[in-house]
Amino acid sequence: MHANWKTWAHVTKLDPDKRLPEGAVEEIATSGTDALMLSGTLNVTQENLHELLDLVSSYGLPLVVEPASPDCAIFDGGIDYLFVPSVMNTNDVRWVVGKHYTWLHQASSVDWEMVVPEAYIVLNPNSAVGRVTGADCSLSTEDVAAFAQIADRYFRFPIVYIEYSGTYGDPAIVQAAAGAVEHAVLYYGGGIRSAEQAAEMGRYADTIVVGNAVYEEGIDVLRATVRAVH
Ligand SMILES: CC(C)=CCC/C(C)=C/CC/C(C)=C/CC/C(C)=C/COP(=O)(O)OP(=O)(O)O
Numbered sequence: 090m091h092a093n094w095k096t097w098a099h100v101t102k103l104d105p106d107k108r109l110p111e112g113a114v115e116e117i118a119t120s121g122t123d124a125l126m127l128s129g130t131l132n133v134t135q136e137n138l139h140e141l142l143d144l145v146s147s148y149g150l151p152l153v154v155e156p157a158s159p160d161c162a163i164f165d166g167g168i169d170y171l172f173v174p175s176v177m178n179t180n181d182v183r184w185v186v187g188k189h190y191t192w193l194h195q196a197s198s199v200d201w202e203m204v205v206p207e208a209y210i211v212l213n214p215n216s217a218v219g220r221v222t223g224a225d226c227s228l229s230t231e232d233v234a235a236f237a238q239i240a241d242r243y244f245r246f247p248i249v250y251i252e253y254s255g256t257y258g259d260p261a262i263v264q265a266a267a268g269a270v271e272h273a274v275l276y277y278g279g280g281i282r283s284a285e286q287a288a289e290m291g292r293y294a295d296t297i298v299v300g301n302a303v304y305e306e307g308i309d310v311l312r313a314t315v316r317a318v319h
């Protein structure tokens with residue numbers, strides 16, 4: 090059975106393009122995080138994705154793959170969900186619906202029970218995801234609230250994701266998104282490296298995501314971010 094993703098407060102994002110030291114996977118998997126998400130914008134392949142899945146799949150934690158391209162939209166390897174992004178704040182339609190069209194044109198089979206669409210609002214122009222998607226990151230709190238409403242109330246995306254990948258964001262922006270979203274689960278990710286930051290964003294977001302800190306800080310930092318939202 091698939092774990093209920095709507096209840097997760099803390100998700101750890103692992104990048105198939107990065108290496109973890111010996112023993113780190115076990116520490117991460119037993120840190121108390123609610124789920125592992127395998128994702129990255131650049132250099133993710135079916136090969137490094139499956140390699141990482143092999144490393145993490147024996148711990149019983151819910152596993153999500155979040156593809157940045159159709160070739161990484163997989164359903165095997167023991168995963169529970171495929172979270173598929175669309176970027177709200179880009180004028181480049183490929184990242185809203187174009188890649189999705191390509192994906193479904195080619196897909197041999199799709200397990201729709203596993204697919205969870207995500208509405209991304211990308212706010213760090215210097216991140217890989219910001220550069221690749223050409224997102225307009227100079228948004229006011231009102232702009233973000235409007236995009237969050239479009240995603241939630243109009244398109245009915247089940248997830249609205251405030252993405253500052255690589256840098257800690259503006260809590261007032263996340264607060265505005267929280268105020269605008271009625272039904273969707275609100276994700277926040279970007280630059281969380283302490284319990285204080287986890288708690289601050291966790292006040293507004295339903296689910297916080299920790300990525301780079303796993304690679305750049307010790308396991309104690311990850312554990313502290315988990316405790317801050319549980
Ligand atoms: C339709 C399918 C199957 C795929 C396309 C899905 C889309 C539109 C992706 C757009 C880009 C996006 C929102 C990717 C999500 C993953 C993500 C944001 C990873 C974090 O990326 P960075 O941290 O900026 O990049 P690196 O970690 O690779 O440097």
Ligand SMILES: O=P(O)(O)OC[C@@H](O)CO
Nearest residue numbers: 254255278279280300301
């Ligand atoms: O890597 P960081 O900066 O923690 O961001 C987490 C996640 O939102 C990236 O997609």
Ligand SMILES: [Mg+2]
Nearest residue numbers: 104129254300
């Ligand atoms: Mg990253």
